[in-house]
Amino acid sequence: VPRYHHGNLRRELIDATVTAVAEDGPASVSLRDVSRRVGVSHAAPVHHFADKVGLLTAVAAEGFQLLAQELEQSWKRHHDFAEVGVTYVRFALMHRGYFEIMFRPDLLRPSDPELTSAAARSAASLYGPLAAAAPGATEDELRDAGRASWSLMHGFATLWLAGNFSGGPTEASDADAEQLARRITAHLLLPRPASR
Amino acid sequence: VPRYHHGNLRRELIDATVTAVAEDGPASVSLRDVSRRVGVSHAAPVHHFADKVGLLTAVAAEGFQLLAQELEQSWKRHHDFAEVGVTYVRFALMHRGYFEIMFRPDLLRPSDPELTSAAARSAASLYGPLAAAAPGATEDELRDAGRASWSLMHGFATLWLAGNFSGGPTEASDADAEQLARRITAHLLLPRPASR
DNA sequence: TGTACATCAGTGAACGCGCGTTCACTGATGTAC
DNA sequence: TGTACATCAGTGAACGCGCGTTCACTGATGTAC
Numbered sequence: 001v002p003r004y005h006h007g008n009l010r011r012e013l014i015d016a017t018v019t020a021v022a023e024d025g026p027a028s029v030s031l032r033d034v035s036r037r038v039g040v041s042h043a044a045p046v047h048h049f050a051d052k053v054g055l056l057t058a059v060a061a062e063g064f065q066l067l068a069q070e071l072e073q074s075w076k077r078h079h080d081f082a083e084v085g086v087t088y089v090r091f092a093l094m095h096r097g098y099f100e101i102m103f104r105p106d107l108l109r110p111s112d113p114e115l116t117s118a119a120a121r122s123a124a125s126l127y128g129p130l131a132a133a134a135p136g137a138t139e140d141e142l143r144d145a146g147r148a149s150w151s152l153m154h155g156f157a158t159l160w161l162a163g164n165f166s167g168g169p170t171e172a173s174d175a176d177a178e179q180l181a182r183r184i185t186a187h188l189l190l191p192r193p194a195s196r
Numbered sequence: 197v198p199r200y201h202h203g204n205l206r207r208e209l210i211d212a213t214v215t216a217v218a219e220d221g222p223a224s225v226s227l228r229d230v231s232r233r234v235g236v237s238h239a240a241p242v243h244h245f246a247d248k249v250g251l252l253t254a255v256a257a258e259g260f261q262l263l264a265q266e267l268e269q270s271w272k273r274h275h276d277f278a279e280v281g282v283t284y285v286r287f288a289l290m291h292r293g294y295f296e297i298m299f300r301p302d303l304l305r306p307s308d309p310e311l312t313s314a315a316a317r318s319a320a321s322l323y324g325p326l327a328a329a330a331p332g333a334t335e336d337e338l339r340d341a342g343r344a345s346w347s348l349m350h351g352f353a354t355l356w357l358a359g360n361f362s363g364g365p366t367e368a369s370d371a372d373a374e375q376l377a378r379r380i381t382a383h384l385l386l387p388r389p390a391s392r
Numbered sequence: 393t394g395t396a397c398a399t400c401a402g403t404g405a406a407c408g409c410g411c412g413t414t415c416a417c418t419g420a421t422g423t424a425c
Numbered sequence: 426t427g428t429a430c431a432t433c434a435g436t437g438a439a440c441g442c443g444c445g446t447t448c449a450c451t452g453a454t455g456t457a458c
Contacts, residue, residue, distance in 0.1 A: 005454070027303055043447085144380060158351065
């Protein structure tokens with residue numbers, strides 16, 4: 001008995017995509033597989049996303065919104081820039097289905113307005129706390145420091161997920177990664193008013 | 197007039213794969229396309245690589261060897277750990293066709309011995325110079341510092357290639373990236389004997 | 393409250409395509425004598 | 426130096442498959458009156 005008007009299909013398609021990416025990697029995601037996971041005809045997604053790239057773009061955009069939320073929340077809670085960095089890493093590990101899509105412009109419509117604005121919000125939620133952590137820094141210093149810290153967290157998450165530390169995410173727990181991320185963060189040198 | 201015994205096919209298949217990845221991203225590489233680029237029947241690669249994963253694994257392994265070579269050379273030339281990091285970034289930008297495959301275990305046979313040993317050599321060529329740059333550091337400190345610096349360089353290269361700084365590699369020159377990488381490196385705090 | 397009807401969100405069949413892999417084959421190369 | 430022959434490295438046709446997209450359709454929903 002087919003249920004016409006699923007009611008929540010857009011939501012579930014995105015969720016299924018995220019699950020599929022987390023399980024099999026971004027290379028093997030297909031509209032048909034995602035539809036199958038949701039239990040819907042493979043032509044159904046077309047009513048919510050123009051095409052496959054549209055679906056992946058929506059996933060990435062949502063991912064950036066989620067990331068921004070978590071970063072903002074982390075800052076609000078701890079007022080500790082290093083902790084925001086750890087949150088970034090935690091996001092990547094816990095939501096790898098989002099994370100592995102978000103930085104793959106070859107799979108997305110990189111100029112999509114929802115995507116770019118979500119990405120900008122994410123970036124802002126990193127740069128804001130940074131400015132607070134490095135009072136008195138010039139704009140240029142902040143920009144460089146922001147790129148450096150983003151790079152550090154992003155690289156760590158990427159390398160961890162790819163298994164280049166520790167032999168892969170399956171062998172070591174997420175808690176290990178977080179603990180490690182906390183130590184790694186300590187190697188980040190921010191511009192300090194005292195040193196100028 | 198078909199030229200049987202191409203003579204250099206393995207080499208050219210790898211090169212064509214690298215070019216294809218650089219042009220269209222890792223998602224759209226196919227054996228048939230690569231064969232077409234080389235001007236050879238699409239069944240030819242089977243004599244050099246068991247299958248598609250085999251080809252990509254060979255590309256990644258060669259990439260890690262190349263990377264290791266450049267890192268070693270950079271260290272030999274400058275004896276400056278920061279410069280080794282810049283070399284890492286330069287490698288990623290100049291050989292993005294290799295780089296974008298190397299950290300994608302979902303596309304490779306991650307346990308391939310040639311791949312793992314090449315990756316280990318790359319890691320060693322980062323960790324070696326690091327040890328020289330942080331004399332007196334404990335083994336634990338070195339391991340963490342190594343992961344931190346690798347993360348910083350890797351993250352920077354990845355984010356740059358994905359267009360998350362500067363609006364993408366097309367809009368800014370590689371020279372800009374290198375200059376930026378040089379400044380970013382300065383944010384890396386290594387364990388110092390003085391501070392212990 | 394009922395009814396007509398437009399719109400929305402599904403179905404499932406069909407399309408054409410490019411893919412990886414297999415296969416029997418064939419031409420070139422290298423080696424044994 | 427020549428010849429026989431095994432091996433190597435190609436060809437091109439064929440396979441079956443899963444894919445994204447299109448299409449005519451249909452059932453459910455919401456709105457106008």
